[in-house]
Amino acid sequence: MDVRKAIEVSGLVQGVGFRPYVFRLANEHHLAGTIANTGAGVTIEVQGPPEIVEEFVARLPAEAPPLARITGVSVSERPSNGDREFRILGSRLGEAPRALISPDVAVCADCLRELFDPADRRFRYPFINCTNCGPRYTIVRGIPYDRARTSMSVFPLCAACQREYDDPANRRFHAQPNACWVCGPRVELWDAEGRPLEAADPIAEAAARLRAGDVVAVKGLGGFHLAAEATNAAAVERLRERKRRVEKPFAIMAANLARVAQFCELDDASRELLLSAQRPIVLLPKLVPSSAEGKQPHPIAEAVAPGNRCLGVFLPYTPLHYLLFAAGDFPALVMTSGNVSEEPIAIDNREADERLRDLADFFLVHNRDILLRSDDSVVRVSGGRPRQWRRSRGYVPVPVFLHEELPPILAVGGELKNTICLTRGTQAFLSQHIGDLENAESYRFFEEAVAHLERILEIEPRIVAYDLHPDYFATRWALARDGVERVGVQHHHAHIAACMAENHLDGRVLGLALDGTGYGTDGTVWGGEVLVADYRDFTRAAHLDTVPMPGAAAAIHEPWRMAVSYLYRHFGRAFLDLDIPFVRQLDRARVEVLLRMLERGVNSPLTSSCGRLFDAVAALVGLRERVNYEAQAAIELEMALPETPERHEAYPLAIVSDAGGYVLDTGPLFASLLDDLQRGRPVGTISQRFHDGLVEGFARAAVLLRERTALDRICLSGGCFQNAYLLEQMTSHLAAAGFKVFTHAEVPAGDGGLSLGQALVAAHRLR
Structure with missing residues (x-):
């Protein structure tokens, strides 16, 4: 006698070929019934002999399409009816959406x-x-x-x-x-004035324009790219000038994997990422071309990623991309976000024409509307694992799956690399990369992203979590929202909570949060922190010593100011007598103004930021007095590391007790560093000794705190851990000291992961 069963399947089962798969599987088993998309996923009813129905139910999740992700299957009995075939029904509306x-x-x-x-x-x-x-x-x-x-x-x-x-x-x-x-x-090619050109093959014509050195705005999946031939130095420089992007690296799209291997080092994990369905930008070490005559010029123009050992590379991911490469036979194209630097990516044809007409010579457009801006994702393999730097196209909106149920919470992230997070049960939906909230266009994108995520998930959050910094746009927005309970979350607590959530941790942990900027509970700028934390609360247990930032935000853009601040803190005005290039090249009049600011505490907020410490060292060794993009000095200090690590003693950090915790005193570090500078030691050696000093200093602080707290789990978070050497060395040192070390992979270690941590902290505070 036939039986009939209803099967509710939840997860990522819409838009991935799941209904056709079930239809074929049911027909293979000669079962009658139906399948329909619902707000919660799909509902299947199958009818047939009991043993055949059981086999169908067993095979259903095991053989699902590769893009599907099943999070739940529930089976219940139904009365048999007169069905004689299996049918796909129209979607059922009216249910609260829970499908992915x-x-x-x-x-x-x-x-x-x-x-x-x-x-x-x-x-x-x-x-x-x-x-x-x-x-x-x-x-x-x-x-x-x-x-x-x-x-x-x-x-x-x-x-x-x-x-x-x-x-x-x-x-x-x-x-x-x-x-x-x-x-x-259909596709069209427009000129810079937005007029369609008569072209039998618009894509081939666009390829010809790129070959001629022009910049072409290309409409993709999540927005426009600005494209230029990556081997054409003049074209790349022209794009830089127009986009007002002085030195920040461009990403390049390579024709295929064989082309990538001509200009980058590839390992198995990177190959897999490049070829994945997500097609992120993957950060890869540049290959140094050589021949019998010695080193040769790199095939990719130096202006693509000046002063950087890595290239951000991705492969074509739309048919249009493949046709463009086939028409132009390019080794690689610069494919950078279609925007003026720090503005949101353009998605609409007319919007692109208005915003990008001074940047692009031509526009390769189409008439399929993009409904949501979504930049390319960025991933780097570090410690043998792919790690998200920017989680966006290809990964969003797949949720981060949590180990506990959360109420509907909206977390609005920070000021830089902003994302938002909306929670539903055991799912945390992080938005695509929104970016830096520093202009009106970005504010609108932020509001657009909040409205879209709330609308598409049909979630009305009653709790809003935000960063404590009173001047952040997202914070002001959260505080102005009516009808919700608001929860402020300290920046570094959110970082550690995000790492805990990604790794499904409960209870208390040690948290090492290293980054550039985060508003502390004492009103100073934190960023070199060891916390004792759970989701609800935290204690600041250790931190880098605190120094002034002369000129406040100016010190972020001009690392030489931080170098002067550290030297003055540790050596007073005597540092002006040092015989090192940094001091010899200082403008004494400007330094005198800076010293008076430091002595009087004028416009010089205090910071314990690891990012500012990186800035100071980069300036001292002559790498970077001013920066053109966030973390440039720190990146260049990482790039200066020897390609093969050398055996040197790490610079010492003194650990001193202070108010129930510890302070990592940088005085001995700078004394040793200055000695190396006076001896003329290579920048690479100094960079490695500095990195190793941070690792050993924070590892010793963690051991001291373990003795006090008996905590042997430690979470690493914050933007400084996008530095591969720092992450790998810190992880190995802590593991060797007996710690269970937890790091980020699925969620960015930087501020792109803040909103996840904010949501977890808010949920636990209100329980």
Whole structure:
């Protein structure tokens, strides 16, 4: 006798080919029934012999499509009915959405084969896709995921596409963005004034313009890129000048993996990332070309990433990208966000024309609307693991899965590298990268992101968590929001809570939070902190010594000021007699003004920031007196490390007791560093001794705190841990000392992960 069972499947099961998969599996077992998308995922009903139904239920999660992520399966009995076949029903509306939305997915191998097959009806069609690939999150208005709720709703399917959509044996069975030359979006090439050009093949014409050295704005999945040929130094310099991006590295898109291997070192983990469905930008060491005649010029223009040993590289992820590379035969293209520096990425054609017309010579546009801005994600392999630097396209909106249930909370992040976080049960939804909230356009993007995430998830948070810094835009926004309970969270506590949440930790831990800026509970700027923390509370147990930042924000942009501050703190005015290049090159009149500021405490807030310590050392060794982008001095100090670590004694940090905790005194470190400078030691040696000194100093502080607290778990967080050498050495030293060390991978260690930690702290404070 037949049985009928209802199966509720939750997780990432919409937009990933799950319904067609279930349809085929049911027919393979000769089962009758139905499947429908719902707000919670999918609902399946199957009817047939009991043993066959049981086999179906067992195979269902085990053989799911590769893009699916099942988080729950519940099975219940239903009365049998007269069903004789298995059918896909229309989506059920009216339920609170709990289904997960798929991220955008790189074009798959099957679609690529068809794209370049002259016999295929989609030959060279720039929007080819199937159930296994293509746009998802950036074209979705709501869930359940159906064409009517995407920006493809304005493109009715032609008869041929409709047949594919209706055919269970077809790869495009119920593929919502399905389209072709007859019924789908089209590409145009515009000039800088937004006028369409007459071009038989707009993509080939755009490639020719790039070959000629022009800058072309290219519409992608989550917004526009500004493209220039990466081997053309003049084109790259022109793009820098127009974008007002003096030295910050550009990302490059390489034609294929073989091309990447010509200019970067590749390991297995990086290869896997480059080829993944997410297609992030991967930070890779530059390959140093050589021949019998010695070192050769690098094939990628130096202006792409000046002063940096690494390149940010990614592979094409849309059909349009592949067609552009095929037409131009480029080794690599600069593909940088389509914006003026520090503004949000442009997504609309006319918006791009208005905002980018002074940056681009031509615009390669299309008429499929992007509904959500989403920059490219950035990942670096460190300690053998891929680690998110910027979690955005390809990863968002897949939630971070938590080990506990949280109420609906909105956490609004910090001022730099902003993301927001919305929680629902055991899921924490981090937004795409929003960026630095330093201009009106970024403020609007922030508000846009909050509204979008709340709308698409249909979550009305009653709790808003925010950073303690009173001048942050996100903080002011949170404090002005009505009808919610507001919870302020200290910056470094949020960092450690984010690391705890990612690693599913409970209870108290030691937390090492190293970064550039975070508002402390005493009103000073923190950033070199060891905390004893749980989700609810924390104690500041140790920190770097505190020094003034002469000129406040000016000291962040001019590292020489921090060098003077540290030298004056430890050696007084006697440092002016030092015979080292840094002192000899100082403008004595400016230094005198700075010293008077320090002596009188004028416009010189106190800081314990590890980032500012990096700045001071970078300035002292002659790497960087002024910076053009955040953390530039620290990055260049990391880049100065010897390629093969040398055996040197670490610079000493003295650990002194202070008010129930410890202070790491940098005086001995600077004394040893100055001695090396006077001896003419190489910058690489000084950089390594400095890095090693930080590692050994903080590791010793952790051991002392373990003796006091009996805590042997330690979390590492904060932007300084994007420094691969610092992270790897700190992890290995602490592990060798008997600690269980927890780090970030899925969530950025920098401020892109703050909102997750804020949400956890707020939830625990209000219990």
